[in-house]
Amino acid sequence: MMTTTLESLPNELCLLFMRFLAPIDLYRALVGLNYRINSLLTAVISHPILDTSECASSRILFSDFCQLLEGKHYWSKCLLLAIDTIHLGDTLAGKVLCDDSKSPFTLSSMNTSLSNLFPSLCRLYITEEVINQTNILQMVLPMRNSLRHLQLTFGDSPHDHDWNINKCQWQDLYWPNTVHLSLSIQQASDLFLLHHGALPILDHLCVTIFKPVKCFTKVIENDLQLKNTTNMMIFRLRSLQLSHISLAQLLIYLSSIYMPLLEKLTLIDVYDNTLNHLNQFQQYFQSKTNMPALQPSSFKFLLRFPGEFEYEWKRNRNYEWPFETTNIDYCLEEYRLSFFQYWRARLVPPIPKYSLLIFTISALSYRRTVHNHSFAMKLKQTSSIVWTCNQIDNSQQIFDSLAKLKTTKTLAIIDWKGTRSQNVR
Template sequence: MMTTMKSIECLPNELWLLFMSFLPPIDLYRALAGLNHRINYLLSSMTPRPVLDTSQCAGDGICFSDLLQLIEGKDIWSQFLLSSIDTIRLYDTLASDTLFKYYQSSKHFSSLRRLYITGISDEIEISQLFVPLSTTLCDVYFTFDAPMCRSSYYKVVNGFTDHGLSFYRMVFDVEDDDISEYSDSYEYEWKRMYLPNTVYLSLYIKRLDDLFNLLDTQALPVLDHLTVAFITRDLKYDVKMMNVNNITSRLRSLKLCHMSMNNLLIFLSFVHMPLLEKLTLIDIHDNTLNRLNEFQKYFETKKNLPALRPSSLRFLLRFPGELESKWNKYRYLQWPLDVVNIDHCLEEHRLSEVAYYRSRTLSLPKKYSLLIFTRSSLPFHRIIHNYSAVMALKQTSSIEWTCDYLDNSEQIFEVLSKFGTIKKLKIGTWFGTKLQNIAAKSIIFSSPSSRLQLDKLHSLTFFRTESSDNFLCKSQQHFFLRVLLSATTQLVKLTINWNYIMSIDSNFTREHSAISPLLNLRHLHLWYFNLDEQINLSKLTDISLLSKLFPKLISFWTSGWNIPLDENFAKLVILIVTHFEKLAEIIINKDSHYRHLGIDGHDLLSTQQRYVENLLRSFHKLHDPNRTSILWTNFPDLRIWL
């Protein structure tokens, strides 16, 4: 006899948990929290636990009114959710700003175990944010803005020591490992850390003696896993003191990055790591191969690393490119490590901008590095120049691609075909000598000979600067962009020059090679370079066309030069709000620090801001201040949260 289901409550717990897993946390808890004991039990037993992600790149994003209700904590659903959140991800978004501004105490996050902070380190007050969480929090992940000189890296790192805070896992990274402009590193003074509860630690240091200080048994008594990158990448002998009473005897994994071969060998000669199971060495550099024999003999003997298996040793060594022939002889005559698992390649370097501008020739002498590496996976940020991407690209998850010449479009697509496993791609500085730029613009682009697939690509930066206009013409840029976007299915973030997006035409959706809507794209960041030039709406692309191309866009940003605050500015914002139905966040002139007339222009700016805001508030979707936040800075930086 068939049983008739009388109500949804008769469904088994497994089905309830299944459909609950498809709802964003705020929608889920607002709909179900407090209904009855069974539903509350199912909510509390869900795995994984709720994540509050303010990136506006996950799901449908977070709207203004929803987050305000959550942080006020007046309703049963908001109290239930606040006490259930397991992970918070803070980014440089309006949702993150609001959460951070109105909820510094964090007293209701009783289940919080993991906190990710990306790009907002300057706003962090360690005592206000972390002291209330010290009893529940386990993992802390910081990703600081690049380049490193613009961030408050050491202020934040030292703040944990100042307040006696130590968590199970503490990671202090820099975006894309970008420390190249850290010009004031000589002013840095390492503050000795005391992290009695930290088992995993990742951070940047300056000197080799800092590493020995870091490994003091009194500073990190329970540390098992350590990742260290050096912010000075010269070859100087920089060790000042040795502390042999260190905790390397208990380390199980160690990763060292951007270290000279000399300093690496000094360090290894002073430590004994009997429990070490995994050793990763990234960008260990030297000007000669003279110490390579000492490097290989150290790992052959296994005297200080008895538990380390050959398959768990991963490295990438960097030498001048002119040593390749010497390495080839050395490798087959003297290299006793497992040759099958070791490879090498030449990696081309981009020259200085001055060298390209001054050159009167078609090309310049090339400069290379010799890379010697294990073939096992080595995830790190890599810069590729031109088309010599010989090294197995499965070893990187993030790539910046630069270029100074172009013979045919197939060169571009051949390199792209090797990026199938890349998650983050930046098409960086593309320009060469004057003659190279002229030659590149004369190339006729044709479709790739084989279908490109970039299924793993999550974030794409496409010619953020103006310099590419000197290298590729408009039609080439659009063809290149169309091929890239057609090859992506999982793209979430797109950062691109304003002109490339705001001048696309209907060919993007009508032609035989038209791209399909990017259903996963959530974040669009446009860089604007028309200094003090008023927007001509008639010359811009049809915003409705963009909304069809990016139908689920949540976050829209512009940066670079200021877009002037006038009537067309307001009309553009209204067009964006009208056509992008899922939009939750708009930031125009993001992080602007330029004001027309400087200090004397403050009154003029205030008048312009009031004028624009009145125009925006007259639009029905922006009329209610309880549902829409419109904020200004002391510069033409407009932030709208829907």
């Protein structure tokens, strides 16, 4: 009987099974075997990622993770040198990397730092839980010359928001080589915590905003120094993405900045309760005064309004649009009501409410939430979808809805939140 060995398999089969294994498992089993296998490893994971959440989900054993950080074996030394991206979350593995005193295994025992452990590190993603518990300034400063891509998430925390700002001392941060910055912040004004010299070569900026701020207009209009600082920070930008900001705040912000090099603009879930600002939005991009390099084909947006404005939108949709009208579409989508409204309904489902979505037909890559079965997939996207549902009349509805979602990369179906009569069925 002929024996088949790993080395006798063709490259296609080797690449196929390698894609099912975590980088730690691949390096432990295969690195250093021979030149061909090393080349295949590099082809499969040219940019190894260390995601601390994978330790929490048992994809990576914590004991293997600790062996990696110790760097005593050949495979661990090779992987430490190769890792260029870290996702830092609120897990036990994350506490280890943050050198947390509560962790049973600390980096201080190895007399090294995060920047020394991963000499190739150039992309760092930090969640809000880590920011609330760790001195991020102390962690990031040693890597400020190597970081090219930085993502920070500021969300709700049990502490006062100003406490987080003072703790991290954002005014002192300086990233001379960072070209891509992603921020998830509580309010639009937090964007101005960074001084103009913090990111001298920034090319790409992505901002997601959690909470609207009523005083945003006064903050921008009355602070001339803030305007100058903002313009100096984003003068070099070639791409900008803003998410979850009101249309009024967006227009105020855009009117106060000048981006002569901007080539790509993406606006996701820009919302308003009226259509009063829509004409101003159209006129702003028609003039191209503040963004002379922006082309219509590189401008993508998703605007969200109450569903009752559908007729008014259809009547005026071709009025003074600076874009190809064939590249703009709309749809009505039911949105999920609060749990309290379902609880009050008891046995009778509440009256559904709809959002009017106006968007460019070009694909938007973002995490989208859809509700029940009326959503339209005219809104193209290539990212993940969260599907919520509180009404099922028959099984065919489920199959039809799933058929609409067949092109998405990841799908999450969250817990049932229907009325009592629906839950009994």
